[in-house]
Amino acid sequence: ALKEPKGVERFLSQEEIARLIPVIKESQSPFLYLAVTLAVSTGARRSEIMGLPWKQVNVKTGQIRLTETKNGESRTIMVGEPALSLLKQRSKIKHLHTALVFPNEEGTAPVDLTKAWKTALEAAQIKDFRWHDLRHTFATWRRQAGTPTHKLQRLGGWKTREMVERYAHV
Numbered sequence: 001a002l003k004e005p006k007g008v009e010r011f012l013s014q015e016e017i018a019r020l021i022p023v024i025k026e027s028q029s030p031f032l033y034l035a036v037t038l039a040v041s042t043g044a045r046r047s048e049i050m051g052l053p054w055k056q057v058n059v060k061t062g063q064i065r066l067t068e069t070k071n072g073e074s075r076t077i078m079v080g081e082p083a084l085s086l087l088k089q090r091s092k093i094k095h096l097h098t099a100l101v102f103p104n105e106e107g108t109a110p111v112d113l114t115k116a117w118k119t120a121l122e123a124a125q126i127k128d129f130r131w132h133d134l135r136h137t138f139a140t141w142r143r144q145a146g147t148p149t150h151k152l153q154r155l156g157g158w159k160t161r162e163m164v165e166r167y168a169h170v
Contacts, residue, residue, distance in 0.1 A: 011137040029116035043138035050110035143168035
């Protein structure tokens with residue numbers, strides 16, 4: 001197989017997401033489905049999702065306040081369905097010994113979903129796809145739905161229009 005040139009980024013096709021969803025729903029990790037759904041529907045980075053404390057989540061309004069972002073600027077993201085319903089379900093069974101939405105067993109740090117993620121991708125027969133590509137998937141799907149660049153830039157927390165163009169593929 002030929003390697004894709006640098007700069008060519010990956011996003012999920014409708015066929016791939018249709019294969020991935022049932023697999024991540026059945027994952028041994030109780031967090032994988034919610035985490036992937038949040039990533040695809042909000043464009044939030046893995047570090048933003050995995051490090052998310054409950055105090056920054058408002059399940060009533062569907063808003064998440066991201067304060068620990070890569071570019072250092074906090075932003076508020078809206079969570080739509082089905083991610084919001086999943087967050088509401090998770091909020092009813094949150095662990096009392098941790099502030100995190102996605103805690104490890106000790107509650108001391110974010111859970112590591114690497115193994116569950118790789119297992120799911122293999123089971124869904126999705127090749128050459130990284131967690132970060134979920135951000136490309138979000139941007140591409142929003143672009144295809146007609147979201148203008150300036151709005152997409154705000155939603156994804158990108159500093160420049162050029163960065164939006166690197167993520168949103170038509």
